[in-house]
Amino acid sequence: MAEVHDRPPEQFTLKMRRYDPESGEAPYWDQHTIELEPHRSVLEAILQARDRFDGSIGIRCSCRQAICGSCGIRVNGEPALACHTHLDAAKLGAKDGVIEIEPMGNMPVIKDLIVDMDAVHWKKIRRVTPWLLAKQPVPEREYIVPKESMVDVTQTMACIQCGACVSDCLAMEVDPGFIGPAALAKAYRFVGDPRDDQQFDRLNDLAQDPQGIFDCTHCFKCVEACPKDVNPMGQIMRLRRIATGDHHIVDKNNGERHEQAFTGLIRDNGILWEAELIPRSYGGASWFGKFAPAAGKELLNSLPTAFRGLRHRKMTISKILKPHKIPSADLKNVQAIYDKIESRPERYELNLYIVGEDEAPASSPEGEPVAASPEGSNS
Amino acid sequence: MKVAYWPGCVSRGFTPELHGSMAKVAPLLDIELVELDRACCTGAGVIAEHNQELADTLNARTFALAQQVDGAAMMMNICSTCQGAQSECQERLDANAEYREHVNSTLAGEGLTYEKGLTNKNFLWLLVEEIGLENLRSRVKRPLTNLKVGPFYGCYIVRPRNRLGIDEEHPRDHYLDQVIEALGGTVIEYAGMRKCCGFPIITMNKEASLKQAGRHLGDAADADADCLVTPCPLCHLNLDLQQPLAEQVVSRELHMPVLHLPQLVGLALGLDPKDLGMSRHVVKPTSVIDWSTSVVAAAA
Numbered sequence: 001m002a003e004v005h006d007r008p009p010e011q012f013t014l015k016m017r018r019y020d021p022e023s024g025e026a027p028y029w030d031q032h033t034i035e036l037e038p039h040r041s042v043l044e045a046i047l048q049a050r051d052r053f054d055g056s057i058g059i060r061c062s063c064r065q066a067i068c069g070s071c072g073i074r075v076n077g078e079p080a081l082a083c084h085t086h087l088d089a090a091k092l093g094a095k096d097g098v099i100e101i102e103p104m105g106n107m108p109v110i111k112d113l114i115v116d117m118d119a120v121h122w123k124k125i126r127r128v129t130p131w132l133l134a135k136q137p138v139p140e141r142e143y144i145v146p147k148e149s150m151v152d153v154t155q156t157m158a159c160i161q162c163g164a165c166v167s168d169c170l171a172m173e174v175d176p177g178f179i180g181p182a183a184l185a186k187a188y189r190f191v192g193d194p195r196d197d198q199q200f201d202r203l204n205d206l207a208q209d210p211q212g213i214f215d216c217t218h219c220f221k222c223v224e225a226c227p228k229d230v231n232p233m234g235q236i237m238r239l240r241r242i243a244t245g246d247h248h249i250v251d252k253n254n255g256e257r258h259e260q261a262f263t264g265l266i267r268d269n270g271i272l273w274e275a276e277l278i279p280r281s282y283g284g285a286s287w288f289g290k291f292a293p294a295a296g297k298e299l300l301n302s303l304p305t306a307f308r309g310l311r312h313r314k315m316t317i318s319k320i321l322k323p324h325k326i327p328s329a330d331l332k333n334v335q336a337i338y339d340k341i342e343s344r345p346e347r348y349e350l351n352l353y354i355v356g357e358d359e360a361p362a363s364s365p366e367g368e369p370v371a372a373s374p375e376g377s378n379s
Numbered sequence: 380m381k382v383a384y385w386p387g388c389v390s391r392g393f394t395p396e397l398h399g400s401m402a403k404v405a406p407l408l409d410i411e412l413v414e415l416d417r418a419c420c421t422g423a424g425v426i427a428e429h430n431q432e433l434a435d436t437l438n439a440r441t442f443a444l445a446q447q448v449d450g451a452a453m454m455m456n457i458c459s460t461c462q463g464a465q466s467e468c469q470e471r472l473d474a475n476a477e478y479r480e481h482v483n484s485t486l487a488g489e490g491l492t493y494e495k496g497l498t499n500k501n502f503l504w505l506l507v508e509e510i511g512l513e514n515l516r517s518r519v520k521r522p523l524t525n526l527k528v529g530p531f532y533g534c535y536i537v538r539p540r541n542r543l544g545i546d547e548e549h550p551r552d553h554y555l556d557q558v559i560e561a562l563g564g565t566v567i568e569y570a571g572m573r574k575c576c577g578f579p580i581i582t583m584n585k586e587a588s589l590k591q592a593g594r595h596l597g598d599a600a601d602a603d604a605d606c607l608v609t610p611c612p613l614c615h616l617n618l619d620l621q622q623p624l625a626e627q628v629v630s631r632e633l634h635m636p637v638l639h640l641p642q643l644v645g646l647a648l649g650l651d652p653k654d655l656g657m658s659r660h661v662v663k664p665t666s667v668i669d670w671s672t673s674v675v676a677a678a679a
Contacts, residue, residue: 170574170575170591171575171580171587173574173591174577174587174590174591174594175584175586175587175590178587210584214580214583214584215580215583215584215587216580217534217575217577217579217580217587217588217591218424218534218575218579219534219538219574219575219579220463220534220535220538220539221534221538221575223538223539224538224539224540237424237427237428240428241428241429241430241431244429245429245430253583253584254582254583255583258425258582258583259425259428259429260429262422262423262425262426262429263422263425263426263429263430263433266419266420266422266426266437270419270420271388271391271392271419271420272388272389272392272420272423273392274388274389274392274393277582278582281582282582304623305620305621305623305624308620308623308661309393309620309661312658312659312660312661313395313658313659314393314394314395314396314620314659314660314661315393319392319393324391324392326416326417326418326419327416327417330417330418330419333440333488333489334419334437334440336488336489337433337436337437337440337485337486338433340485341430341432341433341436341485342430342433344432347430347431347432348431348432348481349431349432350431350432350435350471350474350475350478352470352471352474352475355475356474357474357475358474358475358476358477
């Protein structure tokens with residue numbers, strides 16, 4: 001470490017997006033070259049630029065050690081904590097060596113790098129009732145809960161409310177009302193808490209909301225953005241799993257029906273029968289689903305698309321009417337897997353956050369033979 | 380190179396031109412495809428959302444079948460979503476011996492066992508890491524000169540980086556750019572190239588889904604792309620099949636052809652656009668066909 005810290009100061013050029021809505025002027029790019037040791041942070045660079053060149057640069061910061069979550073910005077287009085991003089790493093990811101600094105996305109800019117967290121992030125957090133609604137009667141002393149269940153919710157408790165995941169959420173980009181990754185991760189913190197009394201109501205609320213758990217596009221952006229490994233998208237998938245699997249909540253957004261339709265079609269055929277997925281997602285997870293009013297309406301709306309598909313031979317009448325199936329012996333084996341797993345009294349899940357990895361991952365991009373070598377010798 | 384080949388569902392369903400073009404391109408790259416026709420769907424993330432153990436076991440079954448293919452160097456897929464869904468399951472299976480045993484006990488009835496350490500690569504990764512860009516370049520018969528191609532990566536093949544083995548040494552999130560360049564084309568960068576096509580929410584929030592597709596197509600058009608190329612058939616469905624609807628949602632004409640990766644490779648390797656199934660696209664790849672016709676005419 002000493003060697004790293006002994007590296008002499010270098011020059012770094014920051015290209016910063018500036019904007020003061022009150023000025024009435026359009027946003028513009030500003031550029032400053034600062035001098036700092038390469039291991040120092042982008043935040044320190046911004047503060048140096050502010051001290052030396054332009055005292056009007058707006059940046060919010062406090063702890064400077066990735067705890068308070070105040071200094072969320074975009075570095076070279078990616079969300080990051082300014083205090084947690086080293087200058088040398090930022091330069092490596094920069095085009096032409098110039099580090100690009102912008103405010104976070106999906107939130108209005110108050111000034112320069114400061115965004116309005118109240119208007120978006122905190123409003124969404126409040127939306128999910130972010131406090132414990134305790135089971136009654138409250139015990140005289142502490143609650144006794146399984147250790148694993150608390151380790152489990154610790155992952156979402158690690159959130160420092162920096163807004164990085166909100167900034168990068170692709171669903172929110174097209175649907176600003178989406179409750180979003182940070183708030184839904186917070187929702188899991190209470191849904192997953194055995195002391196909470198409102199699991200069903202919380203989930204029903206989030207499932208029925210058109211901008212709730214089924215509005216997530218599964219793009220993994222929040223997983224990448226999070227500096228604390230909260231895995232918001234993973235938490236959203238768990239909310240869906242508990243809502244549909246444990247509480248059998250049928251939502252008006254087709255979330256549960258889509259899941260049942262998809263899972264059922266694979267059970268029936270081994271591979272997906274696309275032509276049936278749409279009507280069943282709208283009308284219900286059976287062949288009769290297409291006769292439900294909601295499915296009929298959607299099928300009618302989809303007719304032009306279907307005709308275009310048929311005209312271009314993307315689809316054929318036989319593919320629409322008859323599924324492609326895997327060989328029947330294999331299908332039976334697949335169905336046996338379904339039967340065995342779905343008949344378990346409780347879902348069996350491996351949560352790597354709780355158990356960790358017991359071995360080094362074996363697959364490497366280098367390309368190893370398909371046939372694995374004996375356990376432990378091919379890590 | 381012999382590979383255990385997982386074509387996925389959609390390439391045999393609504394994007395038959397993908398499976399077809401892969402079959403045509405493989406021999407030109409000395410890839411022998413042994414199709415895993417006994418395997419089932421990866422679940423595309425939806426089965427995992429329903430029941431994680433079920434998704435892991437179904438995919439472990441596919442991995443076990445791949446490991447039985449004699450002489451195969453690895454498993455290969457042609458669908459980003461399959462890659463992402465399989466990588467997620469494999470991460471859990473490879474991380475924990477006890478869990479792997481538990482999953483294998485379900486497969487035991489069929490006499491199958493998944494052994495940790497499968498290598499599973501999307502065709503894009505295989506192109507760059509196994510065949511190599513220089514090798515690919517040397518096989519090009521008709522360089523894509525002056526063809527402006529926008530890469531559309533989709534989500535499942537670029538995120539999360541750790542799980543997908545993306546690092547400085549393996550910049551897999553830049554491979555499409557590298558392949559387009561190796562084929563002689565011009566890479567067009569645009570805002571949506573690594574964003575979501577919207578397909579996963581098409582039945583839940585159609586407008587948001589189509590807005591995503593429409594915006595990316597519009598961004599690519601504004602950046603002057605002749606066409607897009609994608610390694611994901613689900614992205615193709617939203618970007619091509621649904622493009623006329625996306626046009627209505629974003630209130631603009633788009634006319635942006637979207638090619639599957641093997642189609643673009645096949646074009647540069649000298650195959651005819653029609654043989655690569657380009658007539659099966661909803662948005663006719665006129666720009667690509669015109670380009671191809673002009674190149675052939677110039678050569679004559």
